[in-house]
Amino acid sequence: xxxxxxxxxxxxxxxxxxxxxxxxxELVDAxxxxxxxxxxxxxxxxxxxxxxxxxxxxxxxQYLRDSxxxxxxxxxxxxxxxxxxxxxxxxxxxxxxxxTEWAEVTAGLMQRAELLEALMADLYGENRLVAEGHLPxxxxxxxxxxxxxxxxxxxxxxxxxxxxxxxLGRGPDGRWWVLADRTQAPSGAGFALENRxxxxxxxxxxxxxxxxxxLAGFFRTxxxxxQSLAGPGEGRVAILTPGPLNETYFEHAYIARYLGFTLVQGxxxxxxxxxxxxxxxxxxxxxSVLWRRLDGSxxxxxxxxxxxxxxxxxxxxxxxxxxxxxxxxLGSGILETRALMAFLPKLAPVVLxxxxxxxxxxxxxxxxxxxxxxxxxxxxxxxxxxxxxxxxPFEGRQTGTLAAALSSAALAERLAADGAALVAxxxxxxxxxxxxxxxxxxxxxxxxxxxxxxxxxxxxxxPGGFARIGAAPDPMAIAMQRGGSAADVWIVGDKPVDPVxxxxxxxxxxxxVAPGGLPSRAADNLFWLGRYVxxxxxxxxxxxxxxxxxAETGPAATPLLDALQPLFDASGTDPVQGIxxxxxxxxxxxxxxxxxxxxxxxxxAWFALMDIDKTARRxxxxxxxxxxxxxxxxxxxRKLTGFSGLVHENMYRFxxxxxxxxxxxHERAMAMTSVLLTLADPEAPPGALDLAIEVxxxxxxxxxxxxxxxxxxxxxxxxxxxxxNPRSLRYQLDGLVEEIGHxxxxxxxxxxxxxxxxALRLQTDLATADAETMDSDALATLQSGLANLSDLLTEAYxx
Numbered sequence: 155x156x157x158x159x160x161x162x163x164x165x166x167x168x169x170x171x172x173x174x175x176x177x178x179x180e181l182v183d184a185x186x187x188x189x190x191x192x193x194x195x196x197x198x199x200x201x202x203x204x205x206x207x208x209x210x211x212x213x214x215x216q217y218l219r220d221s222x223x224x225x226x227x228x229x230x231x232x233x234x235x236x237x238x239x240x241x242x243x244x245x246x247x248x249x250x251x252x253x254t255e256w257a258e259v260t261a262g263l264m265q266r267a268e269l270l271e272a273l274m275a276d277l278y279g280e281n282r283l284v285a286e287g288h289l290p291x292x293x294x295x296x297x298x299x300x301x302x303x304x305x306x307x308x309x310x311x312x313x314x315x316x317x318x319x320x321x322l323g324r325g326p327d328g329r330w331w332v333l334a335d336r337t338q339a340p341s342g343a344g345f346a347l348e349n350r351x352x353x354x355x356x357x358x359x360x361x362x363x364x365x366x367x368x369l370a371g372f373f374r375t376x377x378x379x380x381q382s383l384a385g386p387g388e389g390r391v392a393i394l395t396p397g398p399l400n401e402t403y404f405e406h407a408y409i410a411r412y413l414g415f416t417l418v419q420g421x422x423x424x425x426x427x428x429x430x431x432x433x434x435x436x437x438x439x440x441x442s443v444l445w446r447r448l449d450g451s452x453x454x455x456x457x458x459x460x461x462x463x464x465x466x467x468x469x470x471x472x473x474x475x476x477x478x479x480x481x482x483x484l485g486s487g488i489l490e491t492r493a494l495m496a497f498l499p500k501l502a503p504v505v506l507x508x509x510x511x512x513x514x515x516x517x518x519x520x521x522x523x524x525x526x527x528x529x530x531x532x533x534x535x536x537x538x539x540x541x542x543x544x545x546x547p548f549e550g551r552q553t554g555t556l557a558a559a560l561s562s563a564a565l566a567e568r569l570a571a572d573g574a575a576l577v578a579x580x581x582x583x584x585x586x587x588x589x590x591x592x593x594x595x596x597x598x599x600x601x602x603x604x605x606x607x608x609x610x611x612x613x614x615x616x617p618g619g620f621a622r623i624g625a626a627p628d629p630m631a632i633a634m635q636r637g638g639s640a641a642d643v644w645i646v647g648d649k650p651v652d653p654v655x656x657x658x659x660x661x662x663x664x665x666x667v668a669p670g671g672l673p674s675r676a677a678d679n680l681f682w683l684g685r686y687v688x689x690x691x692x693x694x695x696x697x698x699x700x701x702x703x704x705a706e707t708g709p710a711a712t713p714l715l716d717a718l719q720p721l722f723d724a725s726g727t728d729p730v731q732g733i734x735x736x737x738x739x740x741x742x743x744x745x746x747x748x749x750x751x752x753x754x755x756x757x758x759a760w761f762a763l764m765d766i767d768k769t770a771r772r773x774x775x776x777x778x779x780x781x782x783x784x785x786x787x788x789x790x791x792r793k794l795t796g797f798s799g800l801v802h803e804n805m806y807r808f809x810x811x812x813x814x815x816x817x818x819x820h821e822r823a824m825a826m827t828s829v830l831l832t833l834a835d836p837e838a839p840p841g842a843l844d845l846a847i848e849v850x851x852x853x854x855x856x857x858x859x860x861x862x863x864x865x866x867x868x869x870x871x872x873x874x875x876x877x878x879n880p881r882s883l884r885y886q887l888d889g890l891v892e893e894i895g896h897x898x899x900x901x902x903x904x905x906x907x908x909x910x911x912x913a914l915r916l917q918t919d920l921a922t923a924d925a926e927t928m929d930s931d932a933l934a935t936l937q938s939g940l941a942n943l944s945d946l947l948t949e950a951y952x953x
Contacts, residue, residue, distance in 0.1 A: 180587040214356040245641035260615040262512025299487035314483035324585035338487040344405035353642040367617035371654035376607035389442025407752030425468030428475030434671030436898040599624040618643040678952040679750040684817025686744035698787040705781040713839040732783040733774035823886035867925040909946040
């Protein structure tokens with residue numbers, strides 16, 4: 155007989171929801187009743203029809219696609235990187251927690267943060283804890299994350315740790331346990347923001363009324379703390395990323411854009427007289443604060459790992475001289491050592507004078523002979539550790555994880571091996587949380603990641619964070635690399651929450667801050683983004699003209715089609731393919747350049763570029779030569795024009811926009827010169843001149859300006875000399891001269907730079923030419939001069 159439903163019994167999508175045997179659950183208690191913090195959410199969920207819920211989920215997913223949110227999955231894809239970009243795997247059901255419980259959790263984590271800060275200061279300072287026997291020497295001395303060159307280096311600002319994350323799991327007793335400390339370069343905060351936006355799109359009405367604490371205030375507080383750490387003066391804040399092939403590069407770019415910080419790579423930085431400098435197009439500029447997102451050992455190949463290609467030589471010397479504040483300090487990776495967790499409960503009373511408020515997962519240090527008997531006795535209690543269950547990285551040679559499958563003899567043999575120093579962890583059975591599976595709620599294992607940031611008044615906690623949700627009851631499937639997903643975390647209060655945003659406080663809100671320097675690498679990529687986008691458009695127009703004539707006249711157009719072949723050969727495209735590989739490769743190059751500067755490309759512009767690529771690849775599989783290809787190519791031209799419009803109308807008119815524009819103008823000038831050399835040649839077949847006007851998108855303008863038939867002189871006048879035609883060579887050179895004039899050091903006290911002089915000379919030569927004298931030799935000379943401009947630009951700003 156079916157049990158009678160009560161207001162506390164799961165109904166609707168939650169009907170039949172049951173916690174797993176002996177496993178704590180976030181939605182229901184031990185009696186199977188819905189917990190109070192979840193009741194409003196479940197009522198709202200039950201009010202939605204399956205069709206409406208599907209539409210809402212699609213709305214959240216569409217937001218993530220439009221924003222280009224992804225994570226990099228390793229072990230897949232072609233090429234040496236063996237990785238591919240995967241859509242962000244959002245678990246559409248949030249995890250709910252009351253603000254009362256949240257306050258208890260964050261209080262424990264703030265205490266733990268103070269303990270880790272004191273431990274860090276001791277390990278790189280007096281080392282009193284080792285000397286007094288509180289920590290085993292091997293745990294420190296043999297740990298590859300203990301960076302000896304940092305010993306004795308006092309951090310600028312007085313603190314080693316500024317931004318922390320903690321992995322939490324709820325134990326069988328209902329308490330939260332710390333599974334791991336993330337002190338090196340905690341990731342995921344930016345993804346938490348995107349989870350919040352996407353999930354609020356799914357449950358928009360409920361979110362607006364559910365008293366959910368907002369995230370923006372946490373980021374505003376941390377941003378202000380970073381800027382105060384930079385201090386007054388010229389110094390800036392930057393985020394150091396390993397680059398686009400990193401698993402969480404999207405987040406690096408997103409956070410940099412969200413907080414207004416400069417995103418840099420190791421090659422962008424240098425050390426001069428103890429100060430960390432960023433190479434910009436205006437010359438070296440000082441950085442005061444560096445928020446690093448790469449492992450500490452990779453940060454300086456000169457004093458740390460010489461194999462690193464991601465770091466900056468001399469970075470340690472800048473830290474030693476107090477020339478930069480590091481978030482977090484180099485060497486903080488040692489605090490992530492799992493063996494260290496075995497000692498934290500005893501260290502807390504010694505260091506802080508009080509017991510830990512939030513317990514660790516039970517951990518044993520097995521590196522000392524005296525501990526072996528205890529380990530052997532408890533070995534039967536050990537199962538797969540959360541370190542493996544959550545897909546977190548293992549430690550190095552000095553630590554490891556023991557599983558229940560090990561026999562006592564095998565365990566003893568491993569412990570007796572030379573140099574073996576192991577740590578064993580008793581597993582915490584992960585609590586489950588509801589996940590939507592086929593329209594129904596099902597319990598899935600969960601790990602919670604919580605973030606703390608140091609502020610001038612103490613630690614602040616992000617009111618939420620994000621949770622990783624298993625794809626199946628098996629905890630091995632909780633890592634996103636293995637099919638897991640990420641969920642938003644809602645901290646729910648009893649009363650309405652205050653609205654917060656990233657807007658500055660009134661005390662500093664009216665102060666305009668000059669835009670940060672443009673790193674040379676970013677300028678280089680923006681220049682080439684402009685070139686590749688313009689090159690793509692040029693190829694599209696050539697291909698369309700080729701297929702239009704093929705459709706109109708068939709074999710009779712062969713001489714004219716053959717005349718275009720040198721232009722196709724130069725771009726590596728085969729027009730017979732319709733949407734050729736050469737076009738797709740050029741488009742991929744544009745996306746690659748944009749990917750290097752994701753923090754400087756708006757989400758709309760990025761999505762427009764990706765949409766063009768997706769459309770082109772879909773068309774490539776099915777378009778036929780002739781009219782079918784011509785119509786497809788026209789559609790791609792319109793889409794590409796949309797990207798150009800977004801850039802032109804919305805991008806801030808600072809140096810980045812100028813380098814992007816320089817790339818487009820330079821490429822258009824080079825391409826137009828090639829078109830005129832090929833199609834305005836006296837030996838070109840009949841129809842070539844009209845084809846040049848069409849490729850130059852100037853048919854209407856030519857008809858209005860010249861009442862006579864098309865001739866070489868009218869074509870040269872329109873496409874080379876007309877200063878009012880945005881497709882002409884003259885228009886491009888006028889623009890190049892103007893934009894170059896705005897670049898740093900282009901005109902120093904009346905003395906033009908070599909680049910500015912070369913551009914002005916080309917402009918003058920073209921402005922004083924006429925259609926009769928602009929023969930093939932003159933065009934070839936102009937093309938050579940344009941190529942030289944690119945070399946001069948590279949020499950002046952990209953090296």
